Amino acid sequence: MKNRKWMLLTLVLPAAVFLTVHAADAKTVLKVSTSTQPSHIYNLGVEYFKKIVEEKTKGEIEVQLFPAAQLGSERDAVEGLQLGSLEMTLTSTGPLGNFVPQVKLFNLPFLFKDRQTCYKVLDGKIGTDIADLFPKVGIRSLGWYENGFRNITNSKRPIEKPEDMAGLKIRVMEDDVFIMTMKALGASPLPMAFGELYTALEQKTVDAQENPLAVIYSSRFFEVQKYLAMTGHFYSPAVFLISEQVWKKLTPEQQKIVQDAATQARDYERKISMEADQKLEAELAKAGMQVTHPDKAPFVKAVAGVYQEAKIVKAIGGGNEADGKKLIEAVRAAAK
Ligand code: EAX
Numbered sequence: 001m002k003n004r005k006w007m008l009l010t011l012v013l014p015a016a017v018f019l020t021v022h023a024a025d026a027k028t029v030l031k032v033s034t035s036t037q038p039s040h041i042y043n044l045g046v047e048y049f050k051k052i053v054e055e056k057t058k059g060e061i062e063v064q065l066f067p068a069a070q071l072g073s074e075r076d077a078v079e080g081l082q083l084g085s086l087e088m089t090l091t092s093t094g095p096l097g098n099f100v101p102q103v104k105l106f107n108l109p110f111l112f113k114d115r116q117t118c119y120k121v122l123d124g125k126i127g128t129d130i131a132d133l134f135p136k137v138g139i140r141s142l143g144w145y146e147n148g149f150r151n152i153t154n155s156k157r158p159i160e161k162p163e164d165m166a167g168l169k170i171r172v173m174e175d176d177v178f179i180m181t182m183k184a185l186g187a188s189p190l191p192m193a194f195g196e197l198y199t200a201l202e203q204k205t206v207d208a209q210e211n212p213l214a215v216i217y218s219s220r221f222f223e224v225q226k227y228l229a230m231t232g233h234f235y236s237p238a239v240f241l242i243s244e245q246v247w248k249k250l251t252p253e254q255q256k257i258v259q260d261a262a263t264q265a266r267d268y269e270r271k272i273s274m275e276a277d278q279k280l281e282a283e284l285a286k287a288g289m290q291v292t293h294p295d296k297a298p299f300v301k302a303v304a305g306v307y308q309e310a311k312i313v314k315a316i317g318g319g320n321e322a323d324g325k326k327l328i329e330a331v332r333a334a335a336k
Pocket of ligand 1: 215
């Protein structure tokens with residue numbers, strides 16, 4: 001009896017402790033940061049990804065989602081990935097052009113006429129070539145997701161034509177393409193992180209903002225904005241990113257599971273984004289917003305000059321204006 005006790009104390013117990021500790025060690029936790037509310041399509045997409053990854057890796061990988069900018073802004077998230085202090089983020093291309101200038105291509109106004117063209121370009125050579133630049137700055141793309149076609153809301157007046165934008169203080173994402181576009185429409189743009197936007201609208205620091213319906217609805221902007229103009233002036237891609245150093249620590253099997261899950265979740269997220277666009281205009285009208293459907297042609301004409309901005313075209317070409325022009329033409333050709 002005494003021997004058995006001794007055996008237990010000297011052999012089994014340490015072994016059990018060892019296994020428990022190393023089981024915990026073996027588990028990889030992937031924290032994912034987003035800027036939007038839990039009900040937003042981004043987070044539904046990440047939840048979809050989480051389910052597949054945790055099932056396929058039998059719990060070896062745990063995905064933890066932090067929505068609503070709990071871990072900081074989209075720019076903070078990208079910087080966190082570069083440092084390795086954060087593992088993943090699903091972000092708009094808003095701040096991304098500051099890390100990989102070629103991404104500004106996808107920030108150009110009225111670049112895409114419909115979703116099929118977007119996906120063809122993003123999932124095709126152009127989108128893949130640009131995504132392949134990311135590891136150089138310590139991040140890796142797992143796929144182009146969707147934020148959506150952006151529309152303008154404001155608290156001042158209905159918008160039917162570009163002239164109605166005159167003098168509107170409008171919040172934009174932090175990139176010069178958005179700033180120049182709003183200036184071309186006669187508004188006065190204010191770049192600001194998304195997390196500060198609701199308060200800025202509520203306190204009337206700004207009169208207006210622009211986002212896809214899914215963001216406007218899930219962030220309850222209808223509480224602080226009266227007018228919605230369905231301009232669709234930017235198609236806003238999103239991108240699901242992982243820290244390059246985190247990616248390199250995964251086994252080849254884990255990398256395959258993570259990439260496959262990200263691709264499945266991308267298709268799911270795009271589907272629910274399309275569905276959101278179909279149903280949310282009516283929901284926003286029911287919530288009290290006055291909706292207009294301006295003719296887009298005068299807006300397209302008013303912002304055409306942005307495509308000639310040397311600084312932007314050069315950035316899109318990775319510092320070479322001729323390459324920038326070629327890329328823009330290539331997208332336009334694909335969009336035909
Ligand atoms: O990515 O900043 C924005 O307006 C974005 O659309 C939002 O953060 C979702």
